[in-house]
Amino acid sequence: MTKRKPPTCWIPDLGSETRLPVVNRRWAPPLGLGNMDWGCLSVREIEVLSLIVRGHRTLEIAQELGIQASTAKFHIRSILKKTSCRTQAQAAAQFVEWRNGN
Numbered sequence: 001m002t003k004r005k006p007p008t009c010w011i012p013d014l015g016s017e018t019r020l021p022v023v024n025r026r027w028a029p030p031l032g033l034g035n036m037d038w039g040c041l042s043v044r045e046i047e048v049l050s051l052i053v054r055g056h057r058t059l060e061i062a063q064e065l066g067i068q069a070s071t072a073k074f075h076i077r078s079i080l081k082k083t084s085c086r087t088q089a090q091a092a093a094q095f096v097e098w099r100n101g102n
Contacts, residue, residue, distance in 0.1 A: 041079060050095075
């Protein structure tokens with residue numbers, strides 16, 4: 001029996017060479033980086049957050065991911081709740097700060 005590689009997800013704003021591990025449809029960030037528990041976010045929520053970081057609005061996120069605007073809003077609300085952020089800008093800033101290791 002061959003050993004299967006663990007699934008990964010590609011995060012657009014991290015570059016084409018960056019693939020991050022996924023465990024049970026949850027993104028598994030490297031341990032010990034930042035105070036935020038980014039692992040609580042689903043793969044889709046990380047995709048939405050990465051588009052927010054790139055400056056996309058709700059309708060643009062929906063079009064980019066091929067989902068309804070209401071679904072994009074649901075993911076955004078879920079991101080804000082899970083990260084205890086009050087705004088999309090705050091969540092994006094904290095994600096960028098964590099990603100850059102500050």
